[in-house]
Amino acid sequence: MSIRNFIPTVTIDQTGVEERVARLNSRSIKKESKVFALKMALNMIDLTTLEGKDTPGKVKQMCYKAMHPHDALPGIPTVAAVCVYPTFVALAKKELGNSGVKVASVATAFPAGQSSRDIKLRDTKIAVDAGADEIDMVISRGKFLAGEYAFVYDEIAAIKEACKSSRLKVILETGELSTLDNVRLASEIAMQAGADFIKTSTGKIQPAATAPVTLVMLEAIRDYYYETGRMVGMKPAGGISTAKAALQNLVMVKETLGAAWLSNQWFRFGASSLANDVLMQLAKEAESRYQSGDYFSKD
Amino acid sequence: MSKRINKSKVTELDFSSVWSYAASPESTDHIKIAPRYEHFINGEFVKPTSGKYFKTINPTSEAVLSELAQGNEKDVDKAVKAARKAYTEVWSKMSGAERGKYLYRIARMIQERSREFAVIESMDGGKPIRESRDIDIPLVAAHFFYYAGWADKLEFAFPGKSVAPIGVCGQIIPWNFPLLMAAWKLAPALACGNTVVLKPAETTSLTAMKLAEVIRDCGLPPGVVNIVTGDGVAGAAIVNHPDVDKIAFTGSTDVGKIIQRATAGTDKKLTLELGGKAAHIIFDDAPLDQAVEGIINGIFFNQGHVCCAGSRLFIQESVHDKVIRKLKDRMNTLVVGDPLDKNTDVGAINSAEQLGKINHYLKLGVKEGAEIWQSSCAIPRKGYFCKPTLFLKASQSHRIVQEEIFGPVLAVQSFRTIEEVIEKANNTPFGLSAGVWTDKGSRIFNLTTKLRAGVVWANTYNKFDPTSPFGGYKESGFGREGGLHGLSAYLKI
Numbered sequence: 001m002s003i004r005n006f007i008p009t010v011t012i013d014q015t016g017v018e019e020r021v022a023r024l025n026s027r028s029i030k031k032e033s034k035v036f037a038l039k040m041a042l043n044m045i046d047l048t049t050l051e052g053k054d055t056p057g058k059v060k061q062m063c064y065k066a067m068h069p070h071d072a073l074p075g076i077p078t079v080a081a082v083c084v085y086p087t088f089v090a091l092a093k094k095e096l097g098n099s100g101v102k103v104a105s106v107a108t109a110f111p112a113g114q115s116s117r118d119i120k121l122r123d124t125k126i127a128v129d130a131g132a133d134e135i136d137m138v139i140s141r142g143k144f145l146a147g148e149y150a151f152v153y154d155e156i157a158a159i160k161e162a163c164k165s166s167r168l169k170v171i172l173e174t175g176e177l178s179t180l181d182n183v184r185l186a187s188e189i190a191m192q193a194g195a196d197f198i199k200t201s202t203g204k205i206q207p208a209a210t211a212p213v214t215l216v217m218l219e220a221i222r223d224y225y226y227e228t229g230r231m232v233g234m235k236p237a238g239g240i241s242t243a244k245a246a247l248q249n250l251v252m253v254k255e256t257l258g259a260a261w262l263s264n265q266w267f268r269f270g271a272s273s274l275a276n277d278v279l280m281q282l283a284k285e286a287e288s289r290y291q292s293g294d295y296f297s298k299d
Numbered sequence: 300m301s302k303r304i305n306k307s308k309v310t311e312l313d314f315s316s317v318w319s320y321a322a323s324p325e326s327t328d329h330i331k332i333a334p335r336y337e338h339f340i341n342g343e344f345v346k347p348t349s350g351k352y353f354k355t356i357n358p359t360s361e362a363v364l365s366e367l368a369q370g371n372e373k374d375v376d377k378a379v380k381a382a383r384k385a386y387t388e389v390w391s392k393m394s395g396a397e398r399g400k401y402l403y404r405i406a407r408m409i410q411e412r413s414r415e416f417a418v419i420e421s422m423d424g425g426k427p428i429r430e431s432r433d434i435d436i437p438l439v440a441a442h443f444f445y446y447a448g449w450a451d452k453l454e455f456a457f458p459g460k461s462v463a464p465i466g467v468c469g470q471i472i473p474w475n476f477p478l479l480m481a482a483w484k485l486a487p488a489l490a491c492g493n494t495v496v497l498k499p500a501e502t503t504s505l506t507a508m509k510l511a512e513v514i515r516d517c518g519l520p521p522g523v524v525n526i527v528t529g530d531g532v533a534g535a536a537i538v539n540h541p542d543v544d545k546i547a548f549t550g551s552t553d554v555g556k557i558i559q560r561a562t563a564g565t566d567k568k569l570t571l572e573l574g575g576k577a578a579h580i581i582f583d584d585a586p587l588d589q590a591v592e593g594i595i596n597g598i599f600f601n602q603g604h605v606c607c608a609g610s611r612l613f614i615q616e617s618v619h620d621k622v623i624r625k626l627k628d629r630m631n632t633l634v635v636g637d638p639l640d641k642n643t644d645v646g647a648i649n650s651a652e653q654l655g656k657i658n659h660y661l662k663l664g665v666k667e668g669a670e671i672w673q674s675s676c677a678i679p680r681k682g683y684f685c686k687p688t689l690f691l692k693a694s695q696s697h698r699i700v701q702e703e704i705f706g707p708v709l710a711v712q713s714f715r716t717i718e719e720v721i722e723k724a725n726n727t728p729f730g731l732s733a734g735v736w737t738d739k740g741s742r743i744f745n746l747t748t749k750l751r752a753g754v755v756w757a758n759t760y761n762k763f764d765p766t767s768p769f770g771g772y773k774e775s776g777f778g779r780e781g782g783l784h785g786l787s788a789y790l791k792i
Contacts, residue, residue: 011586
């Protein structure tokens with residue numbers, strides 16, 4: 001029996017959300033404003049590899065890229081973090097040293113989350129003990145859709161405890177939640193259960209981080225902040241591969257949550273191919289011409 | 300269950316620091332504005348009989364853009380004679396299909412020159428390029444396309460009834476949507492086989508003169524559309540001309556009343572689209588974030604220079620504070636300034652006169668005891684600008700609640716029950732539009748039948764489409780524009 005009756009605090013009108021997104025997307029970002037935002041976007045990326053074929057070699061290469069995205073151009077920041085499976089956390093930690101780039105690890109039977117509470121807690125503990133700065137967990141979407149909100153809440157709260165001082169990102173996998181009302185409710189449950197970040201997707205399910213979903217989650221974060229005084233971060237992940245889409249996301253953050261969220265402390269992009277498009281745009285702004293993709297490392 | 304609540308830590312969100320948008324002005328290099336524009340009568344540009352001209356200025360820079368012919372009775376008489384001749388000899392005899400071809404041609408030429416029209420509209424009238432480019436001009440083309448389609452189908456429009464054009468139509472349009480109002484008037488009139496004498500508003504005649512170029516270039520027979528510029532003198536001359544068969548007016552209720560008196564006892568048909576003071580109602584089950592966006596679109600669209608603006612906000616008391624907090628946050632993100640900047644949300648007030656009127660109401664609201672709150676946005680020093688403004692704790696007996704301000708000023712009231720809000724919403728001399736936000740479908744139908752307003756938007760606001768009729772109750776006027784209903788205003792049925 002659930003001790004807590006989770007009901008959404010506000011309804012969501014999908015058409016209205018889409019119109020708001022369209023209006024935000026029409027912001028024109030030019031010149032110095034664009035360069036500033038591109039660097040900010042690069043610095044917010046969680047460079048990610050989450051594949052069955054990942055090897056230490058692959059992770060090492062990605063870690064170097066994370067610290068040195070494009071040395072040919074001066075003034076380029078590092079990315080925010082690398083995101084790997086728990087087995088690669090120790091290696092990534094060693095490779096990144098004191099560069100400031102964080103190590104994030106997925107846990108809790110990523111990506112489906114179809115496992116027991118014990119396994120999920122063990123999974124989390126392994127990653128935390130290996131030195132993960134951040135844990136990206138998945139919620140139990142099946143339980144959520146079955147209306148067992150208290151189960152979802154309790155699970156997040158338990159994982160949060162297992163995270164100790166590591167920051168917890170809670171993946172809602174919005175592509176499986178079907179409606180924006182569900183996205184809103186799942187966001188609220190995750191935040192109330194202690195999430196430090198809420199995150200759209202695993203990247204394994206389509207659609208992933210669509211702009212309407214991200215906007216609804218940002219609005220949930222804003223309302224939660226006003227309610228409790230606690231800032232929660234946001235991480236859209238999957239499907240954001242162009243600099244233009246990244247800038248549109250930053251516009252959404254700026255106009256929904258404001259300046260306080262415009263740093264990698266509170267906003268992240270989960271992406272692998274985004275970094276190079278951002279770099280390409282930065283090089284274009286610096287040199288006034290586009291280079292081919294072969295001028296940017298593909299790690 | 301422990302919740303970390305520390306309300307003292309909650310500070311207002313900061314929407315201005317860290318990252319701001321660089322200026323992104325729309326180019327004006329391709330725009331050609333002549334130093335002087337003449338009347339457009341009988342297919343030609345002709346000098347005013349008075350020899351006098353008046354200046355039109357850019358409300359952003361207060362710089363003179365051009366000068367326009369000052370119309371009087373003689374100019375209007377010439378225009379009416381040209382329209383009568385074109386009506387009798389050419390236009391009323393032409394098949395609907397042929398008339399439709401001209402309208403399609405006008406629509407396409409407007410689309411081809413859409414960027415030019417949008418930029419001039421923003422320069423002359425002060426509206427943000429985002430709106431003139433994405434809303435005004437596309438709707439102008441859409442209206443011509445829509446009514447072009449009706450031109451050869453009029454006999455099927457009103458089953459069992461025969462239809463005929465009315466004759467010469469005098470059309471007087473306002474300054475808030477200069478080209479769009481011209482399209483709303485011209486497209487159905489021409490599709491139905493009427494000829495027209497159009498008078499644009501004094502402060503915003505430039506796009507009408509550019510439209511005259513399109514009309515000439517598309518080969519429309521001379522005299523079918525005549526455009527006379529000028530002030531109230533020219534307008535009165537059109538209204539009082541004995542050979543005008545129909546007057547269509549969009550503008551203030553005061554002028555509308557004068558026109559109705561002037562046409563009383565004559566054979567002139569009349570449609571009026573006048574002022575408004577729309578109720579915008581937010582129920583506690585509404586999608587609040589989207590409703591806030593609706594409120595923004597409702598009152599700050601076109602600087603609030605919209606007759607159907609949602610200028611009276613009613614919020615159910617249980618969500619009042621939450622909605623106001625969201626609304627204030629959203630208003631703090633509005634970009635007010637150069638209308639030609641692509642990021643501008645709220646442009647310039649159309650004229651010094653209108654800005655004076657708005658400022659008068661700002662003072663009045665404070666005096667009446669409503670609580671004023673303005674967006675933290677910066678506004679330019681030069682030009683006519685007004686900060687987006689809320690009047691909180693307004694009451695039904697405040698004049699800022701009763702009278703049309705026609706600016707970016709929103710009066711906010713709270714309500715408790717459905718009966719109360721319906722009564723308050725209808726308790727106004729106007730009745731042009733209203734908006735309702737609720738998640739409950741049955742409540743929407745309940746309200747749409749009880750609100751005495753020509754247009755009721757549900758879970759959206761300020762949506763326009765050529766297929767949809769638009770018009771008012773009570774002091775908001777009579778007659779409908781747009782859709783099938785819009786045809787009946789230009790036909791003898």
